[in-house]
Amino acid sequence: MIEFADVSVTYEEASQPVLRDVSLSIPEGELCLVIGPTGTGKSTLLGTINGLVPHFTGGTLAGRVSVDGQSTADHPPREFAGLVGVVGQDPVAGFVTDTVEEELAYGMEQLAIAPSVMRTRVEETLDLLGLADLRHRGLHELSGGQQQRVAIGAALTAHPRVLVLDEPTSALDPTGAEDVLAAITRLVHDLGVTVVLAEHRLERVIPYADRVLYVAGDGTVESGTPARILALSRVAPPLVHLGRLAGWEPLPLSVRDARRHAGSLRETLPPQPPVPHRRSHATGVTALTAQGIVVRHGAVYAVRGVDVSLYAGQVTALMGRNGSGKSSLLWALHGAGPRSAGKVDAAEKVGLVPQTATDLLYLDTVGAELSQADRDGAATGTARSILDSLAAGIPDSAHPRDLSAGQQLALVLAIQLTVTPGVVLLDEPTRGLDYDAKAALARTLDQLASQGRSVVVATHDVEFAATVADRVVVLAEGEIVADGPAPEVLTASPSFAPQITKVLAPLPYLTLGQIQAVTG
Amino acid sequence: MRLDRALHPVAWWLWAIALATAASQTSNPLLLLLIFAVLGLVVTARRANAPWARAFHYYLIMALIIIAIRVVFRSVFATGITADDHILFTLPQVRLPEWYAGIQIGGPVSLQATLSAVIDGMRLACLLCCIGAANSLANPKRALRVLPGALYELGVAVTVALSVAPQLVESVQRVARARKLRAGRRRGLRAFRSIALPVLHDALDRSLKLAAAMDSRGYGRTGAATPRSRRLTGALMLAGMAGLCVGAYGLLDPSVPRAAGITGFAAGIACSAAGLALGSRRVSRTQYRPDPWRWPEWTVAGCGVVTAVVLSLGLGYDPAALNPVLYPLQWPDLPLLPTVAILLAGAAAFASPPPPAGARA
Amino acid sequence: MTAVKVPKRAIAAIAMASFLGFAAFFWPFGVPAGSVDSAQTAPLLFGMLLLIVLAVVFAEIADGRIDAKALAMLGVLSAINAALRPLGAGTAGIETVFFVLVLAGRVFGPGFGFTLGCTSLFASALLTGGIGPWMPYQMFGCAWVGMLAGLLPKAKGKKEIVMLAAYAAFSGYLFGFLMNLSFWPFSVDPNSSVAYEPGLPPLEQLQRYLVFFSVTSLGWDTGRAVTSAILVALAGPAVLGAFRRAARRARFQAKPVFTGAGNRPPAQREDSGDLEGGQSPLRQAQRDDAPPADAGDGLQHERAHDHPKAEQG
Incomplete structure (x- = not known):
C-alpha cells in the first residue's frame, strides 16, 4: 500500500538529511507503529506519506514515496485527501469548523461528495467512533479524547485507505488516550484501513501492531515485527525492558503474555524488594502545611477540605482522574488560585509550573527570559546556571517556542526556580513527553529533592509516579482517598499499578532497578 | 406536524430587506411603530438560542440613540423655522465667522422641527432594526454557505475565524491566570505583553497546524475551470469593473448623459455577476445538509415582499397617508391597506418553523 | 515575503475598485443635484456597488491561489481582530483592529493586508450580528488600510x-x-444646517461635512488614531517579531524539490540515483551543527533536537 524507495528528506537550510535512504513497504490493512525518540524524524516520515513533506514544508525529497501506486511527487497533498487521512497531535488545532457534524463533513465537502452520500457516511462514522450523542455539540465543549475521536472521524469520512496518525494521544489524559487507541484498533480490525501510527504510549498499542518502524535518529528507519524491533529499541515500555532483562523469548508485548512468562521470576525474587524503588531525600522537616483547603468554582466544589503537609526533600505524586481537583489543589497551595476556605503555611516560597508551561513565556529569546527571571529576584546568571543544570545546551539565542516540550518545561522550571522556592509544584508535566524526556524530568525532580526542596507532581502517569515519587496522594472528588509511601499506594490495587507490579503481583516490586538489584 | 428546523437564512434576509424597503417609504409614525411591533414579535417568536440572536436589543438601543442624535442635531443646528412653528424654547445662538456661511448653531427650537426629527429618526431606526432582526434570526454560519464559489476562500477564512475566536478568549483567560505564577508580576504594558504575546504565538503556531490539516483534508482542490474559462472569468470581471467605473463617472459628471451612466452600471453589474458565476467553477465542492427551500421559506420571503410592494405602489389607498404633514399639526391617519400589509409581514412568525431547540449551528 | 500573491489582473481590478471606492465615499461633494433621487438611495446604491467590487477583487486575488497557510493565517488573524474589536467598541475611541491590520499588512504583504481587512470585518460582523449596509464601506476601508500598510517603504x-x-x-x-x-448624507436631519444638501457647491458641502465630522466623531477618531499609534509604538516590535517568526516558519510559497531516482521511470533510475539528494557519502559524513531551519509545524519538535546535547537532562 505504501512504498518508500530510497527516500531521503533534507529541509531547506539544513546541511544534513532528516531521513536517509529509507526503503520500506507497508502492506494493506496493517497497523504500523512508528517509534523512536522525539525529534528524530518520525513526523517527517509520516508527513512524506501524503506529500506534506516536501509540498507543504519545503525541502528536498529524493527517491520516491507512493501510496496505492501514486507518487507524492506528482500530486499535492490535497489530491491525496481521498486516499490518505491525516490526524495530528493537537486535534483542536486542525479543526476548521466548530461543531461535530460539520467537522466530520468538511473533508467530504472539499472532495465534492454528493450530499446524500455524505449524510450516510457521517452517520456511520458517528456510530463507529461512538460520537452519536455528541453530534450537535460544539467542538470546544468536548474533552480531549472526544475531540481526537472527532478528528479521526473527520479523516475517516473521506474513506481513505490509509490513516496516518502523528502521536494522537500525546496531548490527552490517560482516559482520553485509551478511548482514542481503542477506536484506532477497532478501525484496523473492522475496516481494514492501513494505519500508520506514531505513538509513545507503546504499552497500549504494541499488542495490536503488525509492524514497527524504528526511526533511529541518524536518518535511518528500521522496519520489522514488534518483537524484533523492540528487542533492540532504546524506546520501549517497562514491560519490554523487564522481558529483555529476564531474557524471555518471544519478547512479551502485553501484561498477560508477560505474566505467563513471569512465574519462575516471581519464585526467584524475594518477597520484599531488597532495595527501595528510589533513594529518598526526605528530611522530615515540614515545608508547607495546608489545612481545610476548600476550592469552589461556581457551584462546584473542586477541593473539599483537604489537609496536607509537605516535607523538604520529598517528592509527592498527586494522582487521580480528570476533574478530581488536582489542579485546583495545586493552585490553592501556591496561592495564585482561588481558595474558598482553609489556610496554607509555607516555610519557604512556593513555585508552580502550570500545565501549559509556555503560557509563562513571552520574550523572544531564551536569554531574555532568563535575564528577566534574574531581575525578578536573583543574582545575574542564576537562571542560566539552573537551566544548565536541568538541561544543558539550550542556547541563549533560541526562541522559547522553538524548543521541544521537554526543553520548554526545563526553561519554565528554571525560571520558577530562580526565585528559589522551597516547594515546587508541577501540574501534569509529563503530558506530551516521550520516555527519554520523562526520564530526564525524573532525574531533574530527584535533583530538586536532593537540594532539600519539596516537590509535588500532579500526574496521571503511573509509571512516572513509580520512578519519581516517595509518596503518593490520591484525590477523588476533591478529597484525599489515599496518602502514603509510593510502594504501598501503587501496589494496593492492580489496576492502578505500574506495569512491572502488574506482571509481578502479588510481589510489591515497582521498578526495573529493584529487580536488577536481585538478579545482578 | 411541523418539525423544528432553522429557516433558510436567505429567506429571513429577504423578509427583512423587504420590510426595510417598506419602512423607507413611509414617515407615518403609526405605521413605523407597527413595523417595530412586527419585528419584535417575529424576533421573539423565532430567534434561536444562540449568541448572534441576542444582537437585536443592541439594535434597539442603537435605534434610540439615532433618534436622540437626530433631535439634538436638529435643535442645535436648526434651520428653516417658519412663522407657523410652535416654538418650544430658544437656545443661545453662536455667531459664526462669515466663511461658515449657512451653518447656524443654536436658536429657537420648534415642536414641528422636533417631531419631524423624531419621525425621521424613527424611520432610520426602523431600517436599522430590520437589519438587526435579520441578524438575530438568520444563522450567520449558514448564511456563509450562500457565498458563491468564487468567494470560497473568503468563506473558509471567515469560518476559521469564527471557530478560532472563542478559543482565543479561552487562551487569554488561561494565560492571564498563569501569569500570576511568575515572580515580579508585571503591570501596565508589561502585563499586556506577558498576556498578549503567548496568546499571539499560540494562535500563529496554531494557524500553521491548521494549514497542514486543511491541506491534508483537500482544501483548495481545483475544480472544473480550464485556463480558457479562467481567462474569460478575468475578462468578464475586469469588463464589469470598467462598466461600473463608467457608471460612477456618469453619476458624478453631469456632462455625461444619464443613460450612459445607467447602462454602464447595468452592464458592469451583469458582467461582474457573470464573472463571479463563472469563477465559481474554480472550486468544486458540495454542501453537507444544505438548507432546504420549501414553502415556509416562500411564505416568509413572500409576505415581506407583499408588504414592500403595497407600500411602494401606493395603490388602493391614499398615498398621502404614508407621509402625513406636520403643518398643520394633526394626529396621523392609519391607512387600512398598508396596515394590513404590515400585519401580514408579521405572519412570518407563524409561517416559519420553530428554531431547533438548543442547536448551536 | 508576501503571503498572498496578487496577480496582474487583480492589480487592475484593485485600481478600478479604488476609483469606485473613491466615488462611493466622496459622491456627496461631486454629485450634481437631481442625479440621485434621494440622500438614501445613493449610499445604498454605492453600498451594493462596493459589495460587488469587493467580491470581484477578492475573487481575482483568490484566483492567484490563496494557499492553505495564508488562508489559515488569515482565519486566525481575523479571529484575533474580531475578538479585539468589541474591546474597543464600548470604550471611547479605543480601536484595536488597526493595530493588528497594519502590522500584519506590513509583514505579510499588500495582498494579505487587503484580504485581512475584508475577512476581519466580515468575521466580526458575523460574530456580533453586525451585518448591514455599512459593512461594505467598513470592509473597503479596512482592506485599504491593510493593503497600504503592505506597500509602505522599506525601513x-x-x-x-x-x-x-x-x-x-x-x-x-x-x-x-x-x-x-458614508452615512452622513442620510443620517442627519436634512433640515439641520450640517446635513447633506443635494446640489450645494462642493466647497460648501465639505464645510458642512467638516462641522458634522468635528462635532460627531473627531474626538472618537482622535482616540482611535492615538491608541493605534501608541499600540504600534509600544507593542509593535514584539508583535512584528511574532508575525515575522510565523512568516518564516510558514515558508509561504515554499518550493518543494523532488530529486532522485524514484520519480522518473524505472529505466532511468540507475544512472540518476547518485547525482543529487542527500545520498552522497561526503554529505552523510557532515555533522549538523547549525539547527536546520523551521519546517512545518507538526515537525516542529524535530528541529530542536538537532542540537546534539540540547535535550533536557
Missing part, C-alpha cells in the same frame, strides 16, 4: 516603528473620516 528598527505608528494614526483618522462620510 528597519525604530524608523520602521515610527513609520508604522504614524501610518496607524493617519489611517485611524482617515477611516473615521470616510465612515462618517
Whole structure:
C-alpha cells in the first residue's frame, strides 16, 4: 500500500538529511507503529506519506514515496485527501469548523461528495467512533479524547485507505488516550484501513501492531515485527525492558503474555524488594502545611477540605482522574488560585509550573527570559546556571517556542526556580513527553529533592509516579482517598499499578532497578 | 406536524430587506411603530438560542440613540423655522465667522422641527432594526454557505475565524491566570505583553497546524475551470469593473448623459455577476445538509415582499397617508391597506418553523 | 515575503475598485443635484456597488491561489481582530483592529493586508450580528488600510516603528473620516444646517461635512488614531517579531524539490540515483551543527533536537 524507495528528506537550510535512504513497504490493512525518540524524524516520515513533506514544508525529497501506486511527487497533498487521512497531535488545532457534524463533513465537502452520500457516511462514522450523542455539540465543549475521536472521524469520512496518525494521544489524559487507541484498533480490525501510527504510549498499542518502524535518529528507519524491533529499541515500555532483562523469548508485548512468562521470576525474587524503588531525600522537616483547603468554582466544589503537609526533600505524586481537583489543589497551595476556605503555611516560597508551561513565556529569546527571571529576584546568571543544570545546551539565542516540550518545561522550571522556592509544584508535566524526556524530568525532580526542596507532581502517569515519587496522594472528588509511601499506594490495587507490579503481583516490586538489584 | 428546523437564512434576509424597503417609504409614525411591533414579535417568536440572536436589543438601543442624535442635531443646528412653528424654547445662538456661511448653531427650537426629527429618526431606526432582526434570526454560519464559489476562500477564512475566536478568549483567560505564577508580576504594558504575546504565538503556531490539516483534508482542490474559462472569468470581471467605473463617472459628471451612466452600471453589474458565476467553477465542492427551500421559506420571503410592494405602489389607498404633514399639526391617519400589509409581514412568525431547540449551528 | 500573491489582473481590478471606492465615499461633494433621487438611495446604491467590487477583487486575488497557510493565517488573524474589536467598541475611541491590520499588512504583504481587512470585518460582523449596509464601506476601508500598510517603504528598527505608528494614526483618522462620510448624507436631519444638501457647491458641502465630522466623531477618531499609534509604538516590535517568526516558519510559497531516482521511470533510475539528494557519502559524513531551519509545524519538535546535547537532562 505504501512504498518508500530510497527516500531521503533534507529541509531547506539544513546541511544534513532528516531521513536517509529509507526503503520500506507497508502492506494493506496493517497497523504500523512508528517509534523512536522525539525529534528524530518520525513526523517527517509520516508527513512524506501524503506529500506534506516536501509540498507543504519545503525541502528536498529524493527517491520516491507512493501510496496505492501514486507518487507524492506528482500530486499535492490535497489530491491525496481521498486516499490518505491525516490526524495530528493537537486535534483542536486542525479543526476548521466548530461543531461535530460539520467537522466530520468538511473533508467530504472539499472532495465534492454528493450530499446524500455524505449524510450516510457521517452517520456511520458517528456510530463507529461512538460520537452519536455528541453530534450537535460544539467542538470546544468536548474533552480531549472526544475531540481526537472527532478528528479521526473527520479523516475517516473521506474513506481513505490509509490513516496516518502523528502521536494522537500525546496531548490527552490517560482516559482520553485509551478511548482514542481503542477506536484506532477497532478501525484496523473492522475496516481494514492501513494505519500508520506514531505513538509513545507503546504499552497500549504494541499488542495490536503488525509492524514497527524504528526511526533511529541518524536518518535511518528500521522496519520489522514488534518483537524484533523492540528487542533492540532504546524506546520501549517497562514491560519490554523487564522481558529483555529476564531474557524471555518471544519478547512479551502485553501484561498477560508477560505474566505467563513471569512465574519462575516471581519464585526467584524475594518477597520484599531488597532495595527501595528510589533513594529518598526526605528530611522530615515540614515545608508547607495546608489545612481545610476548600476550592469552589461556581457551584462546584473542586477541593473539599483537604489537609496536607509537605516535607523538604520529598517528592509527592498527586494522582487521580480528570476533574478530581488536582489542579485546583495545586493552585490553592501556591496561592495564585482561588481558595474558598482553609489556610496554607509555607516555610519557604512556593513555585508552580502550570500545565501549559509556555503560557509563562513571552520574550523572544531564551536569554531574555532568563535575564528577566534574574531581575525578578536573583543574582545575574542564576537562571542560566539552573537551566544548565536541568538541561544543558539550550542556547541563549533560541526562541522559547522553538524548543521541544521537554526543553520548554526545563526553561519554565528554571525560571520558577530562580526565585528559589522551597516547594515546587508541577501540574501534569509529563503530558506530551516521550520516555527519554520523562526520564530526564525524573532525574531533574530527584535533583530538586536532593537540594532539600519539596516537590509535588500532579500526574496521571503511573509509571512516572513509580520512578519519581516517595509518596503518593490520591484525590477523588476533591478529597484525599489515599496518602502514603509510593510502594504501598501503587501496589494496593492492580489496576492502578505500574506495569512491572502488574506482571509481578502479588510481589510489591515497582521498578526495573529493584529487580536488577536481585538478579545482578 | 411541523418539525423544528432553522429557516433558510436567505429567506429571513429577504423578509427583512423587504420590510426595510417598506419602512423607507413611509414617515407615518403609526405605521413605523407597527413595523417595530412586527419585528419584535417575529424576533421573539423565532430567534434561536444562540449568541448572534441576542444582537437585536443592541439594535434597539442603537435605534434610540439615532433618534436622540437626530433631535439634538436638529435643535442645535436648526434651520428653516417658519412663522407657523410652535416654538418650544430658544437656545443661545453662536455667531459664526462669515466663511461658515449657512451653518447656524443654536436658536429657537420648534415642536414641528422636533417631531419631524423624531419621525425621521424613527424611520432610520426602523431600517436599522430590520437589519438587526435579520441578524438575530438568520444563522450567520449558514448564511456563509450562500457565498458563491468564487468567494470560497473568503468563506473558509471567515469560518476559521469564527471557530478560532472563542478559543482565543479561552487562551487569554488561561494565560492571564498563569501569569500570576511568575515572580515580579508585571503591570501596565508589561502585563499586556506577558498576556498578549503567548496568546499571539499560540494562535500563529496554531494557524500553521491548521494549514497542514486543511491541506491534508483537500482544501483548495481545483475544480472544473480550464485556463480558457479562467481567462474569460478575468475578462468578464475586469469588463464589469470598467462598466461600473463608467457608471460612477456618469453619476458624478453631469456632462455625461444619464443613460450612459445607467447602462454602464447595468452592464458592469451583469458582467461582474457573470464573472463571479463563472469563477465559481474554480472550486468544486458540495454542501453537507444544505438548507432546504420549501414553502415556509416562500411564505416568509413572500409576505415581506407583499408588504414592500403595497407600500411602494401606493395603490388602493391614499398615498398621502404614508407621509402625513406636520403643518398643520394633526394626529396621523392609519391607512387600512398598508396596515394590513404590515400585519401580514408579521405572519412570518407563524409561517416559519420553530428554531431547533438548543442547536448551536 | 508576501503571503498572498496578487496577480496582474487583480492589480487592475484593485485600481478600478479604488476609483469606485473613491466615488462611493466622496459622491456627496461631486454629485450634481437631481442625479440621485434621494440622500438614501445613493449610499445604498454605492453600498451594493462596493459589495460587488469587493467580491470581484477578492475573487481575482483568490484566483492567484490563496494557499492553505495564508488562508489559515488569515482565519486566525481575523479571529484575533474580531475578538479585539468589541474591546474597543464600548470604550471611547479605543480601536484595536488597526493595530493588528497594519502590522500584519506590513509583514505579510499588500495582498494579505487587503484580504485581512475584508475577512476581519466580515468575521466580526458575523460574530456580533453586525451585518448591514455599512459593512461594505467598513470592509473597503479596512482592506485599504491593510493593503497600504503592505506597500509602505522599506525601513528597519525604530524608523520602521515610527513609520508604522504614524501610518496607524493617519489611517485611524482617515477611516473615521470616510465612515462618517458614508452615512452622513442620510443620517442627519436634512433640515439641520450640517446635513447633506443635494446640489450645494462642493466647497460648501465639505464645510458642512467638516462641522458634522468635528462635532460627531473627531474626538472618537482622535482616540482611535492615538491608541493605534501608541499600540504600534509600544507593542509593535514584539508583535512584528511574532508575525515575522510565523512568516518564516510558514515558508509561504515554499518550493518543494523532488530529486532522485524514484520519480522518473524505472529505466532511468540507475544512472540518476547518485547525482543529487542527500545520498552522497561526503554529505552523510557532515555533522549538523547549525539547527536546520523551521519546517512545518507538526515537525516542529524535530528541529530542536538537532542540537546534539540540547535535550533536557
